[in-house]
Amino acid sequence: MLPLAYLAVRSFERGGGVVWDVLARTRTAELALRSLSLAVAVTASCLVLGVLGAWLVVRSDLMGRRAFGVLLVLPLAVPSYVAGFTWISVVPDLTGFAGAFVVLTLVSYPYVLLPVAAALRTADPAVEEVARSLGRTSRQVFFSLTLRQIRPAALAGGLLVALYVLSDFGAVSLMRYEAFTLGIYTSYRASFDRTPAAVLGLVLVVLAIALTVGERKARGVVAHRGRRQPSTVPLGRARVPALAGTVVLVLLTLGVPVVSLVWWLVAGTSTFSVADLLATTGNTVAVSAFGALLTLVLALPVGILAARHQGRLVRGVELAGFAGHALPGITVGLALVFFGIRFAPPLYQTTPMLAFAYAVLFLPLAIGAVRTGVAHAPPVLEDVSRSLGVGRWETGRRVTVPLAAPGILAGTALVFLTCAKELPATLLLRPTGMDTLATELWTRTEIGAYAAAAPYAAVLLVVAAIPAVVLDRFLRRTIQGGER
Structure with a gap:
């Protein structure tokens, strides 16, 4: 709560007249x-792309829909x-506006596609089948029934898109919007x-809160879970x-970035220093790991309390x-700059302060992972262990920790990934002379040095792919465990 409280104090410390001005x-x-x-x-376009994409890969007989189901989600990691x-x-x-709209739409629509696809897989197909048996066409069923069933999931994804767009700094700055x-x-x-700057940051927070409240009021009722898989609808x-259309979307979201990076990597082989690239990569890994570890330490007591x-x-x-999840990175960074200068000068522009900013921004990711991981260790197993004479701490080490560790590890990997990608808070709070892959990419692109920026973009994607693989393996094991 510190950044939000300090933004309010900093905005009103000279009186309401200054705020009004x-x-x-x-x-x-x-x-x-x-x-x-x-x-x-961006939200409207993502709702259209996300809903249609989810329906095609879940409900239709689209050729190669399983492969497209993976490819359409990959832009989320860019x-x-x-x-x-x-x-x-x-x-x-x-x-x-056009550039910011295109880029943010292409990287944000998976926020809608993922929850809508999950809703389509679990929604009860009986109502749709009855409607078809009464003479309704597939198009009529989709607009009158299917959309109503997936509306809560679509609105939740749309809220994530809107909050992401409001908090985005990298795309709008590069596109000069x-x-x-x-x-x-x-x-x-x-x-x-x-x-x-503090007043503007507070206004941005108010806009984010207003969007959140509006989404909750418009969410509606969640559809009931079906007991069997829905039937496939032929596209004809x-x-x-x-x-x-699906191929074009994949080419725009993945083809253009990959081809562009390869082109500039080949063209710019002599425009960057390998030593600088390695040093920047080391800085990114180190500060992201520090931020992920600090976030995990702060999330453990909260997640355990929430689960138990x-x-x-x-x-x-x-x-x-x-x-902190509702606070854009720029406002968190701004608040901690003010706080560091006023009350903690020794911490200002240090790695611990930057790691704390990451913890404020991404604490919800770690709390959710800890809560889910601990929930996978049923309390009855702990009770049985204690009934056999094993102490509380030993029970935790031998029973709770092994069962909860995979979920906690996945959450830590997700936090590491988001820390490595964070740009505005890193720009404001990083120690003097320390650059990360994100800040170097932004700095070089700002001056049009695309060939020099390409290696940093490529390495950043590789660094982000490592925790993504960890998450993918965890999800596969979780699904397989649930099936068993």
Whole structure:
């Protein structure tokens, strides 16, 4: 809660008049309108792509749908600034709103596709089958029944997309689209008076909270889980257009970044230093590991409490841990800059402060993993162990920890992945002279040095792929264990 509280204190410390002056500026209204318009446009397009893509790979007879089910999710692992770099290096004129819209749509639609696909797999197919038996066409069934069943999942995914767009800094900065995050960073860098930047950060948080509340009110009722798998719907004449559209989407989301990176890697073999690249990679791995470890340490007591105990106090503690999830990285970084300068100067621009910023941003990921992992160790097994004379700590070591460890490891890998990709908080809080793959990529792309930026983008994707493999193996083992 520290960044949110300090933003409020920093904004109002000189009185409400200063806050009102910042809010009344034309520039503030313009930033809000630009950010909201981008969020609405990207969310709408992601809802269309995510819902259609999920239906094609789950319910239809699309050729190669299992392979497409994997390929359509892969853009989720591509940082927005990496996608922005690859696109702007291929199409230099793709800037402003159009560029930010294209890049953020192509990397964000899996946030909708994943929950909708899960909803389609588990929804009861009986209602749809009855509708077809009464003469409804597949199109009528889809728009009148299927969409109603998956609406909660689609809205939840749409909320994630909207929050991601509001908090994005890398894509909008590379595309020269002045949204709220870029406006906050510019205000922080351009003036000795940091109050306007704090007020803008607080406004961005309010927008995120408003989106969250609106999504909950519009969510509706969750569909009941079906007892059997739904039947496959034949595409008929639409099979070829559906296949062509899916192939085009995969080429845009994965083909352009891969081809662009390979091109610039070949063209820029002599434009970068291997020593600098290795040092930057080491910095990225070290600070991401530190952040993941600190996040895990802070999440352990909260996750264990949430898994083993009930009550308002426990729910309140867990909710407080999730507060950072609604805070964009730029606002967390800004708040910790103010806090470090005012109250903890020795920690300002140090690795522990940067790791703490990662913990604030990504604590919910670790809490969820710990809670799920501990829940996989039923309390009855601990009771049996104690009844056999084994002490509490020994029971934890021999029973609870082995059962909970895979889930906790997967959560730690996910936090490491997100720490390695985080850009705005890293730009504001990294120690002087220390660069990461994300900051080097952003800095070199800012000046148009695409050939020099390509190696950092490629290595960043490799570093991000390692925890992704760990997560994939964990999910496969979990599914296989559940089937057994």
